[in-house]
Amino acid sequence: MAYKTKQREQVLDIIKNSNSKHVTVESILNIIRKDNIDISRATLYRTLDLLVNSGALKKIIVDEKNPPCYQLCELEDNDHFHLVCEKCGKLFHLDCEKVGELVEHIEEDHGFKVNPSRVVLYGTCDECAKKNK
Amino acid sequence: MAYKTKQREQVLDIIKNSNSKHVTVESILNIIRKDNIDISRATLYRTLDLLVNSGALKKIIVDEKNPPCYQLCELEDNDHFHLVCEKCGKLFHLDCEKVGELVEHIEEDHGFKVNPSRVVLYGTCDECAKKNK
DNA sequence: ATAATTGCAAACACTTTGCACCTGT
């Protein structure tokens, strides 16, 4: 039901080839224009949504003044959350059985089915915490 | 240099008297209209900025689809977290000690200090889950 | 054949701003 299109492949390629932590809609559009790729703004937005919902991409909301960034997450087991450092922007994987337990608990006792692949916990990583004192 | 005005007092009052966890620009405007208070949208935005910058208020960015919530800083209500339904976009709040436990565990055992006010768990709410089958 | 995807431009939601008028000090 989901077709494989030139545009979708190219968007993923662009993100994969960018080693920046701050891939934004604008930065992708810049590459699109520079390389004469044929993808409209609307398609880009739609594709990013798709990738985020499929768990291939993480949408990182830095703060509401700055547009969101997108980061690749190699898709794998679903039972892990991501951590993003608010200071340095780095993305970490949290492999922890407690995540699964919490997800289960919330589903059973609070009637809400958490989708771990979309969850991003923001905070401060070790390194940045050390730096700042 | 900052004048004390009727409008600023009233905005603070409204927020103080609201026991909701999700005070938003819209919810404040509703009260303003209901009580026939004389504050314009522009002033409300300006006042909220002021209160946030002065440290009286905390702006909570749940996600970019939902407008931000405002919380009095003195309340220190760090013990509730947010759930956002991916289907309907609705925002729920979750009072659950297990989330706090996870946050603590992540700090102690994974060396990452989660910012509790930014914990947002995405998934599917009860209502949407029922609808889709 | 037909279901999904695309580009375009228009619509959107939320927020900010310029300016003339008003208010607090």
Place this chain on the structure above:
DNA sequence: ACAGGTGCAAAGTGTTTGCAATTAT
């Protein structure tokens, strides 16, 4: 008197949407 605040309507920003044309299956 004058720095600061207000309301209005207009502009801004980033994103979404309706629709006819196009493309993947």
